[in-house]
Amino acid sequence: MILGIDAGNYKAKTVGEYGVDNFHTNICEWFKRNIKESFGADDMEFVIDGQRGFAGLLAKHEDEFGGSMYGDSKAHQDTKTRVLLAIYRYMNKYQIHNDRFSIVVGQPFSKHTTEEKNVIKGMLSGHHEYVVNGDHLSISIDNIEVATEGGSAYWIxxxxxxxxxxxxxxxxxxxxxxxxxxxxxxxxxxxxxxxxxxxxxxxxxxxxxxxxxxxxxxxxxxxxxxxxxxxxxxxxxxxxxxxxxxxxxxTSEHPMYVNATGFYEIAKRLYSNNTTRNVVAR
CATH class of the missing domain: 3.30.420.40 (ATPase, nucleotide binding domain)
Structure with a gap:
């Protein structure tokens, strides 16, 4: 399956052949909740790389440290968590049974360097086993490219x-x-x-x-x-x-999806025919 994923600091946005999805990217460490309130459709409890935590509006409201890592680079663990959660949500929303993915994600222009992109690719490439809301996932990200945020909009x-x-x-x-x-x-x-x-x-x-x-x-x-x-x-x-x-x-979607849509357009060009074309935002 081909996806464009914009793992933003406030919201993550995903675009694929079935439609779009977004969720708040707040993340906090897990703790025992005596009263399990629901805050929104993006409430998530996860275990990724041995880290147990909450994500979405649940993390935003339940923990003073629940937030999102800001900055001009996506080369950090929060990005990996956001992308894996985005894949889970897309599969769950559209009832897709798939375990192999080819994706394009983003990196701000100022840090769109070979070194930074290789960190992101290293985090996300390969096999992943994780748990979200009690669902056990076993997926493989077979292909990944890192596009320029903003510049990828050219392909729209x-x-x-x-x-x-x-x-x-x-x-x-x-x-x-x-x-x-x-x-x-x-x-x-x-x-x-x-x-x-x-x-x-x-x-x-x-x-x-x-x-x-x-x-x-x-x-x-x-x-x-x-x-x-x-x-x-x-x-x-x-x-x-x-x-x-x-x-x-x-675009046919809300402007918040511009990056993710651009990433998806690039992904289709890269992966649909197993080609490696010279696209502007790579």
Whole structure:
């Protein structure tokens, strides 16, 4: 089975042939609960690599340390936990009986290096046995690639000429320039702020930060700018005050799925015919 998985700091998003899924990525250590309240459809109790814990809204509300690891790299254990939980949830939601997967996941542009990608691949490649909500899983991730967050959105619209992509996440913003299908490094960057980290969670402040930082990359007001992320629709008018041609990427799903959709498009190109094409976001 082919999946695109965006293992975000606030929510994980999964896209595959059957549809989409998302869940809160809060994680905390397991503890005995005298009263077993339910907080949401993404409540999970898991055992992964010997670590027993809770995930989803359950982790967010039940433990003061229940949270998510933020930063400009996904090369850490939380990412492995998020991806394995995403696979479990996708199988459970769509009642799929499958044990072999080919996936594409993401890494922020600033840490999209061979070394960091190899750490992610090493964590996720191969056989995994784990337990979620009492279900025992035995799966194999046979193929994995690590795409650029933000840049992978190119495969949604494949814009011709110069295009700017802004991926607005909870902890980072990826601002990526693509010219005729190729990422231009000198005018692309990851900014270490996002919807959950900006002061008072102010969208105006977030938009100003995005505009200031991208203008320093020599982005022009008239450029074709495409927005993705959970707040893309509501922040668009603020971005348009400077980037007059900014628009939300046109997908059949909510803009929060832009990265995962881009990853899935890349995955189909990589794995459907067992080819290794030169795709922009690898």
């Amino acid at each position: 619209n494949q814009a011709k000429g110069l295009a700017r992509y802004i991926d607005i996440g909870s902890g980072t913003v990826n601002a990526i320039t693509v010219l005729n299908g190729k990422i231009i490094n000198s005018s692309s960057e990851t900014f270490n702020f996002g919807t959950e980290t900006v002061k008072n969670k102010s969208l105006a402040a977030l938009a100003n930060g995005i505009i200031r930082n991208t203008s320093q990359l020599n982005w022009k007001r008239e450029d074709a700018v495409f927005l993705g992320g959970g707040v893309a629709e509501i922040i668009k008018p603020l971005i348009c005050q400077y980037y007059m041609n900014a628009q939300v990427l046109d």
